[in-house]
Structures are given as C-alpha cells and as structure tokens.
Amino acid sequence: MTGKERLVAIVTGGTRGLGRAIAERLLSDDWTVIVCGRHEPETPVAAGDNVATALVSDVRDPESVALLIAETIARFGRLDLLVNNAGGAPAANIVDSSPRLIEKIIALNLLGPIFVSQAAYPHLRATNGSIVNIGSISGRRASPGTTAYGAAKAGLLSATTSLAMEWGPEVRVNAIVVGLVEDPDQVDHYGGAAAVARIGAGIPLRRMARGADLAATVAWLASSEAGYVSGACVELHGGGEPPAFLHLARD
Template sequence: MSEKRVALVTGGTRGIGKAIAERLLGEGWDVAVCGRSAPEASIAGPDGREAVFFAADIRSAEVADDLVAQVKARFGRLDLLVNNAGGSPKADLADSSPRLIEKVIALNLMAPLYLARAAQAAMRDQAEGGHIVNIASISGQRPSPGTAAYGAAKAGLLSATGSLAMEWGPLVRVNAIVVGLVEAVEGQDEHYGGPEGIARLSATVPMGRMARGGDVASMVAWLASPDAAYVTGANIPLHGGGERPAVLQ
C-alpha cells in the first residue's frame, strides 16, 4: 500500500471545505484545494504543511477533467475526492431566473458528478482504489423552501451516491455526509437572522448547537480511514439529532 495519500477538496479555501483540508493536512495527507479565486492566506495544517491551490470553475466537465489531471500530475495519484463546493442564494423558485436555477444545479449536482467521474478514472488504476465523499445536505431530504433548486440538487447527489457505490465497488467507495444546520462562517451570521436567530435555531437541535466545520471534517477523516473500509453507498446524517418539528416547539 502506498504511504502517500492525496486528497482533493473542492471549495476547500473557506468554511467547511477549509476545515476538511486542514484536518487532512494534520493527518499527513497531501491536499489539493480548488475554487474560483485564490484564498487570501494559504491553507495549512498544524505542522505548517500547506494545501496546493488550483483555480477552477468546476461546473464545466472539461474543467473537472483537467483539474483531476492536474492534481494527479502534481502528486502522482488521487486517493480521496471530497465534493464539498456548493451553496445557493435564497430565492423562491417563482422569482428565480432560469440561469440562476441552472447555475445552482450545476454547482451542487453536475459538478460533483463530473468530478466523481474523473476521480474514478484516476483511482481505478491504483491497487488501493480510492474514496469519494459527497458533502450533501438535509435540504435534500426535507422541503427546502427558498432554495428549491438546491434541495433538488442535493437530493440527486444522495441518489447518485448509492448508484456510484454500486457501479464502482469494490475499488472505489462512495459515501455522502448529510449535513444539517451549520454555523455561519466568514461573517455570514445574517444568514440565520443574526445572533438571536442562531440561538433560536441552535435551541431546536438536540445537541444544543449547530454543526461546525470540524464536525464535518472528522466524519470525512473517518470515512477515508481504514476503519471505514466496508462503508460505501451510505448517506450518513450529521445533524446533531435533527431539527425539532415546529409542532413540538
């Protein structure tokens, strides 16, 4: 087995993706991150090792193919793909332009599929195979008013996770993390209505708080470890026990 482990984390320059990249660096992985623009500061692990940044708009199949090829050329292999990049502005579907709907679905569903396809081609020739982890959302399992296209895309990603695990096993494992409410990052507290909104929502979660980037990073690290060698096709909830229904509040 190769001692070198290489990971690609999309959207790895901020938020959850940054936490994932930093965790993997701390565990000895070589890490590539991508985004449409370079981060203001390098992404580094606790020992000072830094992730390598690649500029890429992954909504294009050609760009996704090229990105994976660049990572493999730089590091010689690819062992882990974390499809983390995603998101959506809040807008009712009736008020959304077709272009916005297409962009949301392209980022949250098409890009992960394009990258998974390219990563599998790189991993299948390795004796150890590889792992793909899709960062999904609870929005793909319950109504997502205000972000309907995002919820639909995440639902598609969850469906694809099981399908690809069946298509690509046993060499390539594919799993998804179904993330619930997550603490706002980079000054985006207003997304939840400011501090009061954050406190109100946190109180509905059995664990008493929203998820943090480190919580997601820990799950990624476990899924990519030998301890999870038999885990594939799983959609793993990471929501602190879920959101309390309004009727029970």
C-alpha cells in the same frame, strides 16, 4: 503515514468555509491535499508545516475538471480521496429565480460533483480510493427559499448510492448529510444572532454543527476504519430538527 507514500486528496471548494476545515484536518493527518475553487485562496490553506496545493478550477465545466485531475496526477502521481464539497446557493424564492440562476445552482451542487467524480474515477480505482460527497439536510426535507439547492442535494444523495453500486469494490462512495451549521456569513439568513442561538438550543445536542465536526467525519469515511462503508449517507445534524407541529402546538 511517516515512512510511507502520502495519500493524496482533492477537496473542491476547499479554500474557505467548511471545505477549508476539511482540508486542514486532512493536512493535519499528513495527507497531500489539493484544494480548488474558482479563485486562489486569500491565505494558504495549511496545518502546521503542511500546506495545500491550490488550483483554480470550475467544477461546473468538464474541461476545467479534466485539467484539475490531470494536473493533480502530473504533480503527485496518484489520487486516493475526492471530497465533493463545492456547493451552496443564495436564498431566493423559486418564483423570483431566473432560469439561468436555477441552472447555475443545479450545475454547482449536482452536475459538478458528478463531473469531478467521473474524471477522478480511473485514478481512484487504481488506489482503491474513495469519494465523500458533502450533502445537506435540504436534500432530505423541504427546502423553502432554496428549492433548486434542495433538489440538487437530493440528487447528490441519489448519485452517491448509485455510484457506490456501480463502482464497488474498487471505489467507495459515501455522503454526509449536513444539518444546520454555525456560519458567520449566515447569521442574517437565520434572522440574527439571537435567532441563531434559539435554533441551536432547539437541536438535541444544543448547538449547530461546526467545521471540525464535518472534517472529522470526512477523515473517518476516508480511513481504513470505514473500509466496509459505501453507499452510506451519514446524517450529521446533532439529532435533527424538531418537527414544526411541536412548535405550533406549544404556541
């Protein structure tokens, strides 16, 4: 983009984990990047000499979201890409989950992306920009132990296709359906390092997804090369998870 006005992206939840990987990839592609979270990042999000602008925002709160978008436009004058990445949930059986916890999970994973998309829409429309929602395979299949999360992610995929239809042709809206991901914080959730290795070996591409895989897919969906892609839910799962009945048959 040398010699041109830089494109501007917001990555929600971009201060850590997969969101940080996405933000770093966009920075390396010479985007101006705003990352937001409920807290300042422990270290700056950067790629080479390009450093992301960090803003504190709670995507579950429409007023906080409005301030995030207003501050972005005040500083940079435009918005070309929104990556709705903020999300997640603790593992918890639904029978043991309080109504408040369920509300928080759905607010973060479904209402938040809708609130931010709604606030960003007029500015994305002005630039013929796009939205990339970070979904999950939990929204495609059963999600035992994270029922509210799976339900919210299923709703996000539905919202993706609906908004693509409502907002075309000015704004493209897509989602990435992320499969199992290598995450040091999730090793215990999967049952330990040995279990993680076995799970990875069971995926057709013989490993879980990495942050760079997701970041590359976001970069493509945001590019002109994907200019005719809208309403798509791109599955990023390395070929998918083998059906449980195969394991049962072998056992």
